[in-house]
Amino acid sequence: MRTSCIPALFAALTAGAFAQTSAPAADTASAPEAAQGDAPYKVVDGYKVDPATLQGFRTWRAATCDRCHGAEQEGLVGPSLIAGMQRLSKEDFVDIVANGRFVRGVMPAYKTNKDVMAHMDELYAYLKGRSEGDITRAKVEAIDK
Numbered sequence: 001m002r003t004s005c006i007p008a009l010f011a012a013l014t015a016g017a018f019a020q021t022s023a024p025a026a027d028t029a030s031a032p033e034a035a036q037g038d039a040p041y042k043v044v045d046g047y048k049v050d051p052a053t054l055q056g057f058r059t060w061r062a063a064t065c066d067r068c069h070g071a072e073q074e075g076l077v078g079p080s081l082i083a084g085m086q087r088l089s090k091e092d093f094v095d096i097v098a099n100g101r102f103v104r105g106v107m108p109a110y111k112t113n114k115d116v117m118a119h120m121d122e123l124y125a126y127l128k129g130r131s132e133g134d135i136t137r138a139k140v141e142a143i144d145k
Contacts, residue, residue: 039134040125046136048143049129056126057140059119063110072138073130078107085131093124 042050049057060066068078075081085093097116100109110116116123129135 039129039132040121041129041135042143043129043134043140044143046134047140049126049135049140050143052122053125053129053135054140054142055119056122056124059116059123060126063113063116068107073127081127082131085127090124093127094120097123 041053041056043053066073066076068076069081070076070078073081088096096107097120098109098111101107126135126140130138
């Protein structure tokens, strides 16, 4: 069995190793548009996104994150990022992606991947939108102009 893609992030998230570092967000389940007001992304119709978030999707694909986290970000050999991103602060996300995790599995470090590092904010925005349910499809398109 190939274990090089089994991220320790799964163990850390399921064990509660990452405590929420900011105050809980207000309940915005009934108003997705309101939730987007402070969001790092803009989405229309559940799958049309702003250029930066589209770049985040492209970075996700280029880094082949789907090999471990699944094409829909719902987990494969690695954890679901739909659930995991709800518990991670942006700082924790950046740390994990840049430096990797090496506890009970392997989440590779991407700090030497220039594309990932140059588009970290965009990658975060895309995955955050997926985890918050505002981006309803894994494959996104540009917002029509």
